[in-house]
Amino acid sequence: MREHVIREGSSVASTIAVGRSMTSELVRRAAARGYERVALLCQPRTRDLAERYSKAFAAEGFASSGYAVPDGEEAKQMSVVEEVYRHLNEHRFTRSDAIIGVGGGSLTDVAGFIAGTYLRGIDAMYVPTTLLGAVDAAIGGKTGVNVDGKNLVGLFKHPSQVVIDVNTLDALPEDRRRDGAAEALKTGFISDMSIVKDYEAFGIDVDLESIVNRSVAVKVDVVNDDFREEGRRAILNYGHTVGHGIESATGRTHGESVAIGVVAAGSASEAVLGFRGAPRQVDVLGRVGLPVSAPDADADEVRSFMSLDKKRGPEGLRMVLLRAFGQPEVVAVDDATVRAALASIGVE
Ligand SMILES: NC(=O)c1ccc[n+]([C@@H]2O[C@H](COP(=O)([O-])OP(=O)(O)OC[C@H]3O[C@@H](n4cnc5c(N)ncnc54)[C@H](O)[C@@H]3O)[C@@H](O)[C@H]2O)c1
Ligand SMILES: [Zn+2]
Structure with a gap:
């Protein structure tokens, strides 16, 4: 224990x-x-x-x-x-x-x-x-x-x-382990690549005791720094700005929506911060059987749900983006960036 x-x-x-x-x-x-x-x-x-x-x-x-x-x-x-x-x-x-x-x-x-x-x-x-x-x-x-x-x-x-x-x-059941994998992988992308490597190696059949311990450790560390979400805690929302939009617009599960949101955030990270890990994210999400696009979603609907996101700042939409794995940043993004990110998940 x-x-x-x-x-x-x-x-x-x-x-x-x-x-x-x-x-x-x-x-x-x-x-x-x-x-x-x-x-x-x-x-x-x-x-x-x-x-x-x-x-x-x-x-x-x-x-x-x-x-x-x-x-x-x-x-x-x-x-x-x-x-x-x-x-x-x-x-x-x-x-x-x-x-x-x-x-x-x-x-x-x-x-x-x-x-x-x-x-x-x-x-x-x-x-x-x-x-x-x-x-x-x-x-x-x-x-x-x-x-x-x-x-x-x-x-x-x-x-x-x-x-x-x-x-x-x-x-x-496998679908529940898959949903959780999206959040575990998210903590991996923002802070602990060993989680990502395990999912790459073993897919959905990873050793859950070890995954849970490492993923909880990432979250606990961030929350201990910033309980009331005034700063660093926002990095836990990686994949969630678009993810919440997808979840509300299509009714997909939270985990599936976050997986799709991570792909969109990866694409925006590539465009805005020169992030090079986007293809690796798509591969590992696919490896565990999570969706990486939502071509059925209505773009206007997704965007309107995104603008209701609680993390919206005074200057517009803010997204968590990666400069590299383990280097998240909260960045204000313009409309063109959001449109391109949505296009990367087939939402246009
Ligand atoms: N408070 C937070 O920081 C935070 C963070 C992420 C998500 N959430 C919330 O968590 C919810 C999503 O989490 P979830 O997917 O665990 O939700 P959930 O409780 O709805 O569980 C998903 C499904 O799994 C079933 N289930 C639960 N335990 C089971 C078991 N042992 N065996 C088989 N089936 C089981 C449930 O009956 C349900 O149908 C959302 O409401 C979301 O808003 C909260
Ligand atoms: Zn979540």
């Missing part, structure tokens, strides 16, 4: 444990925090896992309650949030208790939002069950609910503990 630590000032904000067969570790960590009771929040595909955890908590004398929210983005709704508040209130959950989110990124996003607002904030723990959740959504303290736009409402709140069980990730 390996631990990663997110700090706020000199105190520990969040501890991330990566290992295998982590059920007793989860219970041990909750007990060490002194929680009296835990509310296990799950999504339909993680119900069995949450039940297993519930039994393990009961065996250690904890009271627990379970609540299943709808799958995927359907969970990230204010109506769902309100239902869970009522459930917590009916069961008299207090600030000595904690919410444990067991599921993919949509589940941990909403679990964190609920924990951050119920009684003005109680503790949360996450057990991310998708690769995307493990390397991205569960790390770094951003929570979100969809109101009109995706993640329009949310708050920064670190879970006290994140417990990643690699056995769960190994058992994921």
Whole structure:
């Protein structure tokens, strides 16, 4: 087992444990925090896992309650949030208790939002069950609910503990491992080429324990530098400006959209900063079976969703571009650059 630590000032904000067969570790960590009771929040595909955890908590004398929210983005709704508040209130959950989110990124996003607002904030723990959740959504303290736009409402709140069980990730269907590979590769492109080399060598069958540890290490390092996204944290959005546009316009998964967004960002990086790694990015994304273009997407629609991006600055669209692998920069881009980047992914 390996631990990663997110700090706020000199105190520990969040501890991330990566290992295998982590059920007793989860219970041990909750007990060490002194929680009296835990509310296990799950999504339909993680119900069995949450039940297993519930039994393990009961065996250690904890009271627990379970609540299943709808799958995927359907969970990230204010109506769902309100239902869970009522459930917590009916069961008299207090600030000595904690919410444990067991599921993919949509589940941990909403679990964190609920924990951050119920009684003005109680503790949360996450057990991310998708690769995307493990390397991205569960790390770094951003929570979100969809109101009109995706993640329009949310708050920064670190879970006290994140417990990643690699056995769960190994058992994921291939499309979920592929989605997560897009985010893991993104951390590779911006900071750790060993991640990229592993995917080049082994494709989707990489050793996930090692990938998760390295990818989490990149994210933790960036978040420790800049928790509230005023500067360096923006580099984690590599591939996301165009990616969010593709995701909203076409309904592709987040991981697929990010893969396509990375290709567009690579092309813009080549044009603006002389980046030479664009073909290598396309090759490795293709190697794991991720899409590298979206010819079906409507260019006007993608552009209008891109302009809604929260990372837009006063002087127009800002994109994360690479000067070289491991050298990301946030650059204001003009309309011609955006059009050319979109053309590189077949969106014109
Ligand atoms: N907070 C952040 O910093 C951050 C970062 C990236 C993404 N996100 C959010 O994360 C979400 C995307 O993450 P995701 O793809 O993990 O979302 P998700 O929770 O919707 O999971 C994707 C699918 O995988 C299924 N699933 C979950 N665990 C499973 C398991 N063990 N076995 C089989 N299937 C399983 C889910 O039921 C769902 O259908 C988006 O809502 C995005 O906005 C947040
Ligand atoms: Zn992402």
